[in-house]
Amino acid sequence: MSTDALDAPPTPSLRTVRLVRDVRPWGGAPVDLHLDGGVITAITPAGPSPAGAAEVDGGRVDGDVVDGRGLLALPGIVNAHAHVDKSWWGLPWQSYGGEGGTDGRIRHERARRDELGIPGARTTAAVLAELVRHGTTAVRSHVDVDLGVGLRxxxxVREAAAAYDGALHVEVVAFPQDGVLRRPGVLDLLHAAARAGAEHVGGLDPASIDRDPVGQVDAVLALAAEHGVGVDLHLHDPAELGAFQIELVADRTERLGLQGRVTIAHGFAVAQLPDAQRADLLARMGALGIAMTTVAPLRLPQLPVAELAAAGVRLGLGTDGIRDLWSPYGTGDTLGIAWQLARASSLxxxxxxxxxxxxxxxxxAWAVGRDGHDLVVGARADLVLLDAENPLDALVRTPPRELVLGGGRVLAERA
Ligand SMILES: [Zn+2]
Incomplete structure (x- = not known):
């Protein structure tokens, strides 16, 4: 098996759009969105169709004008937790093998990834194209850093993302998937990744993987403080064990002045604590600006979204890895994850x-360091058009994405 078997992903047209006609932001009244320099510069009531516009299909680009034909417009979808470096998307089917459990999957991945060309720019490009096709305009991706692949x-990921010339916003978490302290040399690689421009540094179950929760949390958060990067820590450990590690993270966030720069990914523990303990923990996280991401796992209790919001804990949604050596599942649709979260939470x-x-x-959009990510004047022109009545209809049906613009340029069009 080699990546020769992989078809090249579609090349984004990246055509510049100046006018998105007749779309309904958030399901409201039809408007025209005027774009310039990659930014929304004006929003006016939908004007009359220009001559010849009837020949243009809804949501299609004609020159630098999009005829939205009354489609729903939403801000570009933000994938706050992806693993774009390690999928076999686009390759022939790979049978699931190896052992279960976090450590079992880590061993299996390290045994097979080379033959699949993982990590590689071609497989990464295939994943990015799939995310974009589903309306994603910004992604925070964990990227494995370990003794085998180093910073490759x-x-x-940087090479694959460069094909979008900045129209797709990609941030990297240098992710020690194989552990930090249990693998001497990985900490040095994380330092090197931060020096080389990784926006965030990661960690993984400090207690159950490194078996040294204080050591890993101390090392990773100190590294982040030294380099001025964010922290995004995978934490699968359950209930009390997970909560104990979030407390460790909170203590060091406060001590090192990392408020607003730390994320707990998954954080299953938060959903598993008694109510009063969860309320106290969330209040502390909110006060310190410790955010969370979820991939809405079907087999576990969901994070309580209303409680997080009430406590001021920012939450982002992500696809996690899709079609990789951990699991054959996943589609790259973060709106689909939103559906899963809503359905599994009985919303x-x-x-x-x-x-x-x-x-x-x-x-x-906090996950990619962005304020004001919305369909408003002054915002970056990241948007997705869908054939839906309103955002609620779009959520429950997750219809195809008709057109995706990033920074006012065409990232994807429905075939
Ligand atoms: Zn993950």
Missing amino acids: GIEA VRDEDLLRVVRLATTDG
Whole structure:
């Protein structure tokens, strides 16, 4: 098996768009969005169709004008937790093998990834194209850094992302998937990754992987403080064990002045604590600006989105790895993850459904360091058009994405 078997992913047209006609932001009244320099510069009531516009299909680009034909417009989807370096998307089917459990999957991945060309720019490009096709305009991706691949994964992601010339916003978490302290040399690689421009540094289950929770949390957060980068820590450890490690992270966040720069990914423990203990923990996390991401795992209790919001804990949604050596599942659709979170949380009221759509778009944009990610004047022109009545309809049906613009340029068009 080699990546020769991999078809080249579609090349983004990156055509510049100046006018998006007749679209309904968040399901409201039809408007025209005027774009310049990659930014929304004006929003006016939808004007009359220009001559010849009837020949242009809805949501299609004609020159630098999009005829939206009344489609729903949402801000570009933000994937706050991806692993774009390690998928076999685009390659022939790979049978699931190896052992279960976090350590079992790590060993299996390290045994097989070379033959699949992982990490590599071609496989990464295939994943990015799939994310973009689903309306993603910004992604925070964990990228494996370990003694086997060093920083090659980060280089592959940078190379694949460069094809979008900045129209797709990609941030990297240098991710020690194989552990930190249990693998002497990995900490040095994380330092090197931060020096080379990784926006965040990661960690993984300090207690159950390194079996040294204080040591890993101390090392990773000190590294982040030294280099001025963010922290994004995978934490699968359950209940009390997980909560204990979040407390360790909170202590060091406060001591090192990392407020607003630390994320707990998964954080299953938060959903597993008694109510009073969870409320105290969330209050502390909110006060320190410690955010969370979830991939809405079907087999576990969901993070309580309303409680997080009430405590001021920012939340982002992500796809996690898709079709990789950990699991054959996943589609690259963060709106689909929003659907999964809403469905598994038994959310049915309009305001709760809207909250989840906002987490996949505007309210998840903190994950890529962006304020004001919305369909408003002055915002970067990242948007997705869908054939849906409103955001709630879009959430429950997850219809195809008709057109995706990043920084006012065409990232993807529905074939
Ligand atoms: Zn992950």
